[in-house]
Amino acid sequence: TQLLEQSPQFLSIQEGENLTVYCNSSSVFSSLQWYRQEPGEGPVLLVTVVTGGEVKKLKRLTFQFGDARKDSSLHITAAQPGDTGLYLCAGLSYGQNFVFGPGTRLSVLP
Amino acid sequence: DTGVSQDPRHKITKRGQNVTFRCDPISEHNRLYWYRQTLGQGPEFLTYFQNEAQLEKSRLLSDRFSAERPKGSFSTLEIQRTEQGDSAMYLCASSLAGGGVAFFGQGTRLTVV
Numbered sequence: 001t002q003l004l005e006q007s008p009q010f011l012s013i014q015e016g017e018n019l020t021v022y023c024n025s026s027s028v029f030s031s032l033q034w035y036r037q038e039p040g041e042g043p044v045l046l047v048t049v050v051t052g053g054e055v056k057k058l059k060r061l062t063f064q065f066g067d068a069r070k071d072s073s074l075h076i077t078a079a080q081p082g083d084t085g086l087y088l089c090a091g092l093s094y095g096q097n098f099v100f101g102p103g104t105r106l107s108v109l110p
Numbered sequence: 111d112t113g114v115s116q117d118p119r120h121k122i123t124k125r126g127q128n129v130t131f132r133c134d135p136i137s138e139h140n141r142l143y144w145y146r147q148t149l150g151q152g153p154e155f156l157t158y159f160q161n162e163a164q165l166e167k168s169r170l171l172s173d174r175f176s177a178e179r180p181k182g183s184f185s186t187l188e189i190q191r192t193e194q195g196d197s198a199m200y201l202c203a204s205s206l207a208g209g210g211v212a213f214f215g216q217g218t219r220l221t222v223v
Contacts, residue, residue, distance in 0.1 A: 006152075035214070090212070098203070103151070103152045
């Protein structure tokens with residue numbers, strides 16, 4: 001069974017602070033996605049990373065895929081209250097099924 | 111195309127009743143996935159289709175659950191004899207076969223009372 005772990009599970013920070021969220025697995029994935037989910041809504045795609053070592057930037061968000069394609073990180077610079085939400089990582093297995101981590105719940109206080 | 115659409119958004123049902131949810135994927139996407147998400151957890155895989163073929167089913171999908179995608183377009187998920195433990199958000203996603211990106215609908219929140 002492929003498992004994705006995320007850390008931390010909960011994070012509460014002040015506006016303007018930086019943070020990093022981690023997604024780890026013992027399995028290799030062909031690609032990895034990051035989503036943000038708000039209460040009562042479906043996950044919204046933020047980014048897909050495909051190549052080992054790949055780094056993608058989306059405004060204040062920086063995503064990195066590990067060299068071995070088993071782990072990833074999401075770094076947010078100067079967090080804002082609008083960044084509040086549940087951050088989910090999902091790995092696409094070679095069996096073509098998306099496996100999700102449990103999520104990191106981020107709260108950014110004004 | 112407005113993305114993945116799910117109906118209804120909310121469903122409250124009494125224990126023992128049957129419920130059916132519908133998912134309309136992005137039109138050119140041939141893969142369709144169903145997930146279940148309980149409060150405070152990440153989505154758990156239930157099943158997925160490529161066109162009309164159901165290619166994988168999770169052990170979470172008990173005999174009371176059935177999913178169909180008869181013409182390779184929309185899909186339905188039926189839960190028979192609902193139990194309180196079935197209360198959750200049911201999420202549908204679609205993607206292109208071989209593609210690495212899944213797009214989700216807004217989900218159907220089921221409450222079994």
